[in-house]
Amino acid sequence: MKRSAILFLVCALASCDKAADRALSFERMTSGASLTRPVVTSEFTPSPRARAASNTFGGRLSAVTAEKVDHFLLLFDEFGLVTPDAPGFDRLPRFDFVFVQHEDLLVPMTQGPVLNEHAWWEFVFRTGRVWDEPDDQGWTRAAIPFALKERREDCTHNGLLSFLFRDSGEVSSIAFQVSGQTCRYLQFEMSGLLRAAYEPGTVDGADETVAAVIANRENRIPVRSIVALADDYAVADPGSFGSVAEIEPATMTTYGFVIDGVHYTGECGTPHGPYPYCDELALPSYSTAKSVVAGFGLMLLEHEFPGAAGAFIADLVPDCGDTWGDVTIEHALDMTTGHYEADSMHGDEDAATTGRFFLGDHRVKVDVACNGFPRKADPGTHLRYHTWDTYLAGTAMNAFLRQKRGEQADYFDDLLVEKIWKPLGLSRLAAATRRSYDEFRQPHSGFGLTFVRDDVAKLAQFIGPQDGRIDSVEVIDRAMFDAVKGRVPDDAGLVAELESIRYNNGFRTFDVSSYIGCDEPVPVVVLSGFGGIIVAIMPNDTAYYYFSDGNVTRYLTAVREAHRMRPMCDAR
Secondary structure, eight states: OOOOHHHHHHHHTOOOHHHHHHHHHHHHHHHHHOSSOOOOGGGOOOOOHHHHHOOOOEEEEEEEEEEOOOOEEEEEEEEEEOOOTTTTSSSOEEEEEEEEEETEEEEEEEOOOOOSOOEEEEEEEEEEEBBBTTTTTOOOOOOEEEEEETTOOOEEEEEEEEEEEEESSBBBEEEEEEEEEEESSSSEEEEEEEEEEEEEEOTHHHHHHHHHHHHHHHHHHOOGGGHHHHHHTTTTOOGGOOOTSSSSSEEEEEEEEEEHHHTEEEOOOHHHHHHHTGOOEEETTHHHHHIIIIIIIHHHHHSSTTGGGGOOOHOOTTSSGGGGGGOOHHHHHHTTTSBBBOOOTTTGGTTTTHHHHSOOOHHHHHHHHHHHOBOSTTTTSOOOOOOHHHHHHHHHHHHHHHHHHOOOOOOIIIIIIIIIHHHHHOOTTSSOBBBBBTTTTTOOOSSOOOOOOHHHHHHHHHTTTTTTTEEEEEEEEHHHHHHHHHHHHOOOEEEEEEEEEEEETEEEEHHHHHHHHOSOOOOEEEEETTTTTEEEEETTEEEEEEEEESOOOOOHHHHHHHHHSSSTTTTT
């Protein structure tokens, strides 16, 4: 028998994996070759023969991104965005970032979407890994999960990158691929090898950044596979969550179910295999931010300054004229300002004005909100879905807070991050909201957050079992929060998509009693996002979420299963 055949048989029996057989082999990474298609995602993980890293990374990593990438394949372009007149889709933004190593972790010093001059994309980096492979000739291998987030929008395209390095400052090419996304209207795959440079050096602030990453990882809600739900709860059917009957697997990014302080999660799939860093996967918020940013923001402001919710928009935002004299911040949060054009709830959001709002700077956004629609009704009487109303509410909240605390005050940083995000232990990624691309740096309020899945689970627990309290302490306005939870009959909100769904204080509340056979109302608090994002918090202290891009928002199968596991009829 030939030596190669013997080696193959031994490796097959021992389940070993030759590093030389990797698509991202040492030779390929160091030879300046190309990467003309995405590879299986396991290429960005240690092989069974991997060892602890023998080199330590700390310093600046840069790459040449001005050149055409090796591979770009457009899969879906609903609005015809990829045209010769709109270049840049198949180019990466400027790549020049600092990373620091801690044991087997490689930590990016920059968190959140990185503002830059690229026409389309912003980088989002997450914590990666380092290790040695036997055939890498003394170099250490690194892998970093990252995403391309659409400039000024929330579409998120997840990817992986890898490179080899040595303490001396030698570095290989950077292999990267983008092949998974949460974006309804634009989908593609991209891959390539980038010429790179590494400048080792002392990294200012490294200890603080690493400490924050370690603290977050240590305080994540315990995670188990969704299939383990049947082991822990004999009556449970794990297949009711992330159900194929409701959500096409090809459109699903990730999903999970939270019960009794355990986070049961589904796989994070991509067309090229499971995403290997699912806990680090960047998830877009879209309109879930209307609830947790604008909604909680006003509840925090009202808790600290009673009466803030009733402050008038015209007194806080000078661009809004006489027809705004009786419109309050809470009206803007509820999207019941009385300023609208379409007769249907979502008609204005689908109009051409939407593009001007999303692509404009702060002044344009405020102009659309204040002057884009006529006054047609009294405030509080007609619900019209306007993302710009939520943006206007955030603008007014910042103005109100600055009157109280000074011109540097910021309701997102000073209230949300300090009073909810940090105490809950949310990631540093969630603490970096999208802001306007100008000197105002106004939080977008109605969209623009980026989560990891642990953030979603923690926010669901805050709304559910914690009932809006932290360590049993009230941090938000109780009356506004109780209204969201369906406890205030006189403040139920206005009818939204169905008679059983009400919109109030930035949240939807869905009475599911008729769907699960209960005689009394059963309010499920729902955070929803464009394209197919749902976070459903149920009154039996369970929560179900999924992030997808198939433009489907179905979750009653999960609600019924949660009710079967733990009845909700008397849980309110």
